[in-house]
Amino acid sequence: GEHHIGLIGLAVMGQNLVLNMADHGFTVSVYNRTTEKMEEFIERCQSGEPSADRVIGYAKLKDFVKSLAKPRKIIFLVKAGRPVDMVIAELLPLIDKGDILIDGGNSEWTDTIRRENELAEKGIHFVGSGVSGGELGARFGPSLMPGGSKEAWNAIKPIWRACAAKVDKKTGAELQGAEAGKPIKGGETCTAHIGPDGAGHYVKMVHNGIEYIDMQLICEAYSIMRHLLAMKPEEIGEVFEEWNKGELSSYLIEITADILKQKDPTNKRKAFVDIVLDRAGQKGTGKWTAMNALDIGVPANAIGEAVYARCLSALKDERVKASKVLKGPKIKPIQRGKAKYVEMIREALYCSKICAYAQGFQLMTEAQKEYNWKLNFGTIAKIWRGGCIIRARFLQKITDAYANDKKLQNLMMDPYFKKAIHSGQEDWRKIISLCAEHGIPSPAFGSALAYYDGYRSEVLPANLLQGMRDYFGAHTYERTDKKRGEMFHIDWPDPKRPQYKA
Numbered sequence: 001g002e003h004h005i006g007l008i009g010l011a012v013m014g015q016n017l018v019l020n021m022a023d024h025g026f027t028v029s030v031y032n033r034t035t036e037k038m039e040e041f042i043e044r045c046q047s048g049e050p051s052a053d054r055v056i057g058y059a060k061l062k063d064f065v066k067s068l069a070k071p072r073k074i075i076f077l078v079k080a081g082r083p084v085d086m087v088i089a090e091l092l093p094l095i096d097k098g099d100i101l102i103d104g105g106n107s108e109w110t111d112t113i114r115r116e117n118e119l120a121e122k123g124i125h126f127v128g129s130g131v132s133g134g135e136l137g138a139r140f141g142p143s144l145m146p147g148g149s150k151e152a153w154n155a156i157k158p159i160w161r162a163c164a165a166k167v168d169k170k171t172g173a174e175l176q177g178a179e180a181g182k183p184i185k186g187g188e189t190c191t192a193h194i195g196p197d198g199a200g201h202y203v204k205m206v207h208n209g210i211e212y213i214d215m216q217l218i219c220e221a222y223s224i225m226r227h228l229l230a231m232k233p234e235e236i237g238e239v240f241e242e243w244n245k246g247e248l249s250s251y252l253i254e255i256t257a258d259i260l261k262q263k264d265p266t267n268k269r270k271a272f273v274d275i276v277l278d279r280a281g282q283k284g285t286g287k288w289t290a291m292n293a294l295d296i297g298v299p300a301n302a303i304g305e306a307v308y309a310r311c312l313s314a315l316k317d318e319r320v321k322a323s324k325v326l327k328g329p330k331i332k333p334i335q336r337g338k339a340k341y342v343e344m345i346r347e348a349l350y351c352s353k354i355c356a357y358a359q360g361f362q363l364m365t366e367a368q369k370e371y372n373w374k375l376n377f378g379t380i381a382k383i384w385r386g387g388c389i390i391r392a393r394f395l396q397k398i399t400d401a402y403a404n405d406k407k408l409q410n411l412m413m414d415p416y417f418k419k420a421i422h423s424g425q426e427d428w429r430k431i432i433s434l435c436a437e438h439g440i441p442s443p444a445f446g447s448a449l450a451y452y453d454g455y456r457s458e459v460l461p462a463n464l465l466q467g468m469r470d471y472f473g474a475h476t477y478e479r480t481d482k483k484r485g486e487m488f489h490i491d492w493p494d495p496k497r498p499q500y501k502a
């Protein structure tokens, strides 16, 4: 065979990725479990896709595999979990040593590590590649986060680099305007080899964890404007549009403006947000991020909070009942000086966002020790500047921060981010206290602030905590005036007796 790459799984993401690759001159073999879907897709290509002749459908997996140039490159976009193992099992008898299998779904990185190990033993390369950017990203330029062997990366590199989003070299702004048959040329590409085995999927997972908290923070900013300032969705949409011109400029802020200005398609008098049920779904990547943070002991509390906020939203029926029973303060909307409060909310959002990203990057910093990776944080921020859901002007600042200090411990310690928090914190605190006074839930804002205040505390009440642990369980404690790791214990029933080392 001589086709450049094969793709299995023709749901929307798969279809769009195929067209993206074909637009860039690659010949793509496609296969889908249900042949009908493949046929429909080929038909769709032929009735209007400029690169249709580079997309070739196969009804039999064997023929699909045969059509590919060696070493074969096969990417699949199927549901995370068992479906991935099933596709691999079906392919195994048909492929040869040196071939490259690529999982482009949101797989758990631990699964990816396992699969990479199993396949490496058979001489097959396995790449777990994060793909971010939703449907449009897949079509005209996603952010791609591949993990796996160097060899496999070198083989897929030309395709990955061609298809990924492109950003302006200097400003980091995404280059816009790709259309079917006319991809963007030039600019810096939003993909890079992340590291071995599960590193790519891990980084994609953290991207999603950050996506969760980014979204939750935006939702809280909206809610505060709505309830504390009694603003209408459309007005709030305009605020987000304004914000999108400044340091908060990002894809999520941009779509928020659009969504808030949208009317209900069935009743033009109503705002779209007011007819959407406030019960959030989730597919797992945010939860995995939070779980991993707990596992390896990184205080990514704001990311966790974003997951809990979705869980709480899902208790819709309970909340409806509780709203009639549990009392809080009456919200007295602020009428005067709204513009000033809007600006305070913007500052609160920006400061919280810095903390959230600090947590995501701190998590990756710890994880790389755990899993033996050498992640390049400047590069990760770089390839998130375009294509992905969290793409933002802000990411250029993170790239700069790591360029200034490769060993940066925490983003908040970078001079730019430090200054941003210093100048915004008064407003940030004020907004959170107003929320508390008026009974407006703002868990992510509050949790981000708790992280900031905790991180900058030389002394935390964990001294008392250690005392309690020593009291009830003889868990021992360290002394401030002795070496770290030297453990002491008091005989609590008789504390006057001299303390002894554990």
Ligand code: 6PG
Binding pocket: 106, 131, 132, 133, 134, 208, 211, 281, 282, 283, 284, 285, 286, 388, 389
């Ligand atoms: C992306 C998105 C994408 C998807 C996630 C989030 O980077 O393109 O993160 O992967 O939207 O799966 O989904 P949930 O909100 O349903 O968990």
